[in-house]
Amino acid sequence: QVQLVQSGAEVKKPGASVKISCKASGYTFSNYAIHWVRQAPGQRLEWMGCIKVGNGDTQYSEHFQDRVTIIRDTSASTAYMELSSLRSEDTAVYYCVRGNGPGSWLFDNWGQGSLVTVSS
């Protein structure tokens, strides 16, 4: 079955960067997009960006344009999201989500989430 397994919780200081991994299994990794969505306490879900795994093309939300980088390693069936210049407002659960096609924005399977805490 389709599974997205994310890396564990992180605690970071303001100004630092965090890199979260998302390992896919149960399907052909290159045939589907991977999106990143975060959920801060008491806030609505927020889309950060996505990668077309097949060709590596990325699209980012302008709200994170300068701070987020999404890459993939097809040999490891793993996608990564790095967020830089962290601030307290970035404390959230970060999810990777599969799009149901190569460039699809329609979500199907979600990772379990990775809690990132930003605190001095």
Added chain:
Amino acid sequence: DFVMTQSPDSLAVSLGERATINCKSSQSLLSSSNNKNYLAWFQQKPGQPPKVLISWASTRESGVPDRFSGSGSGTDFTLTISSLQAEDVADYYCQQYHSSPITFGQGTRLEIK
């Protein structure tokens, strides 16, 4: 950005009764090229990631009970649970995937009365 606004923010319904959640988009989600509405509904239970219930405004995902249904077009959409079950207690979110950035409603918390 497409702003998604849900109503109500919270809802308490008796077991077996109907629950209705509304979602309004600031712009139309109907594509003229394929006549589809780019609107999805998600259910999120505590400590779990969201789970997709409905896509294209009214297409129920595989395995989703038929008591869940979606309707609407353009800017106004509804998620209906025809007969509330205890396991339906959760937060519900609408999402538009018509235009970047993908955006979500603020969520509706559904509880048992």
